[in-house]
Amino acid sequence: MLELLDGTEEYNNAGALLGLDGAEGEELLGALRRMNPIARQRAINKMASPGAMSRGSRAEMEKHFRELPPHIKSALAKGDLRLADTIVYSIKPVNSKTIKLFETQDVKEVGLRNISNAKLPKNQALLVSGIVLLASIPADNTSDKVMGSKFIQLEDFPAIANGEFSLKANKKIIIPETSVAAFKTSNMHSVPLGYYKLANPRLIHDDILVEFTVELGSMEGLDPKTQLYVGLHGTITTP
Numbered sequence: 049m050l051e052l053l054d055g056t057e058e059y060n061n062a063g064a065l066l067g068l069d070g071a072e073g074e075e076l077l078g079a080l081r082r083m084n085p086i087a088r089q090r091a092i093n094k095m096a097s098p099g100a101m102s103r104g105s106r107a108e109m110e111k112h113f114r115e116l117p118p119h120i121k122s123a124l125a126k127g128d129l130r131l132a133d134t135i136v137y138s139i140k141p142v143n144s145k146t147i148k149l150f151e152t153q154d155v156k157e158v159g160l161r162n163i164s165n166a167k168l169p170k171n172q173a174l175l176v177s178g179i180v181l182l183a184s185i186p187a188d189n190t191s192d193k194v195m196g197s198k199f200i201q202l203e204d205f206p207a208i209a210n211g212e213f214s215l216k217a218n219k220k221i222i223i224p225e226t227s228v229a230a231f232k233t234s235n236m237h238s239v240p241l242g243y244y245k246l247a248n249p250r251l252i253h254d255d256i257l258v259e260f261t262v263e264l265g266s267m268e269g270l271d272p273k274t275q276l277y278v279g280l281h282g283t284i285t286t287p
Contacts, residue, residue, distance in 0.1 A: 106131055106133070106283050108175055108177055108249045108282075108283070109131060109175040109249075109282070109283040112175055112249070112251045115251050116173055116251070116253075116285075117173065117253055117254070119171070120171060120173050120253075120254065120285055123171060123285075124285060128287065129171060129285045129286065129287060130285070130286060130287070131283050131284070131285060131286075132283065132284055132285075132286045133282075133283060133284075134174070134281075134282065134283070134284040134286075135180070135279040135280065135281045136162060136163055136168070136174060136258075136279070136280040136284075137161060137162055137180075137277065137278060137279040137280070138150050138154070138160070138161035138162075138163075138260075138277075138278055139159075139160050139161065139194060139195075139275055139276065139277045140275070140276055141189060141273075141274070141275055141276075142183070142208065142264075142267070142270060142274040142275065142276050143272070144267075145263065145264040145265070145266075145267060146261065146262075146263055146264075147261065147262040147263075147264075147276055148259065148260075148261050149260040149261070149262070149276065149278040150163070150166035150258045150259060150260055151166055152165050152166050152257070153165075154166055157191075159191075159194075159195035160191065160194070160195060163258075166257055166258050166259070167254075167255050167256060167257060167258060168252060168253070168254045168255065168256075168258070168284075169254060169255075170254050170255055171254055171285060171287070172254050172284055172285055172286060173251060173252065173253050173254055173284065173285050174251070174252045174280065174282055174283070174284045175249055175250070175251050175252075175282045175283045175284075176215070176222065176246060176249055176250055176251075176252060176280050176281070176282045177245070177246060177249045177281055177282035177283065178243055178244060178245045178246055178281045178282070179215070179231075179243070179244045179246070179260075179278065179279065179280055179281065180231075180240070180241075180242050180243050180244075180277070180278065180279035180281060181202060181213070181228065181231040181242050181244070181262075181276070181277070181278050181279075182199035182200060182201065182202065182231075182241065182242040182276075182277045183199060183200065183202055183204070183205045183208055183274055183275065183276050183277070184197040184198055184199040184200060184274070184275050184277070185197070185271045185273050185274055185275070186273055186275060187273075188273065189273055189275075194275050197275065199275075199277045200241075201232070201233070201234040201241055201242060202228060202231050202232055202242060203232050203234050205270065205274065206269060207264055207265075207266050207267055207268055207269055207270050208228060208262070208264065208270070208274075208276070209228050209229055209231070209232055210227075210228070210229070210264075210265060210266070211227075211228045211262055211263055211264040211265060212225045212226060212227060212228060212262070212263045213225075213226055213228050213260065213261065213262045213263070214226065214259075214260075214261050214263075215258075215259070215260050215280075216257075216258075216259040216261075217250075217252040217253070217256055217257070217258055217259070218253070218256035218257055219257070219259075222250040222252070223246070223250075225263070228262065230244045231243070231244050243281075249282065252280075258280075260278050260280070262276060
């Protein structure tokens with residue numbers, strides 16, 4: 049248990065990370081009692097120090113430490129994993145009324161998506177703080193043209209903006225069917241283009257299926273080359 053004291057200085061709520069109110073808390077107290085007085089005082093001071101206040105999605109992630117899988121929680125406490133800002137993204141063509149932005153046959157490719165098989169890699173848990181949704185019309189549907197196209201506001205794609213989206217992880221609903229109009233932010237100067245901030249950030253564990261689906265009522269007016277970009281913005285665990 050002593051090694052759990054290493055690395056906790058990075059987190060403001062080390063108590064939540066260590067689970068001081070559970071069985072691990074009793075184990076930690078036992079470890080503290082076995083230390084010599086100087087080492088014990090240093091350990092207590094380290095855990096008691098509030099440090100600088102976390103902000104943004106990092107602060108939100110710290111509130112969800114208890115929900116992390118045991119292997120990730122342990123690696124964070126030991127300093128083997130850290131927290132980092134990220135956007136997990138994917139681009140898919142709008143070629144039907146149902147667009148699945150993450151699919152099991154996906155292969156990670158820079159400029160198109162940064163996860164494979166619609167799953168986060170092992171030891172990477174993501175706290176989704178917000179979502180970005182944008183669209184583009186490339187010159188053609190080749191990968192190079194898609195990656196080189198400009199993704200713009202959904203206000204220019206009424207059929208998409210009038211659709212619905214949902215987000216699931218391991219078949220559990222994170223966001224139920226919700227209007228895509230939530231991403232119409234071009235007139236909100238304090239909000240990034242196409243950004244929807246979650247009032248209730250949710251955690252996605254490693255190695256489970258991620259499903260972000262957009263359902264359209266109509267494809268009227270959409271160019272057949274239209275592409276859709278989704279970015280799950282938040283804090284992730286990483287080596």
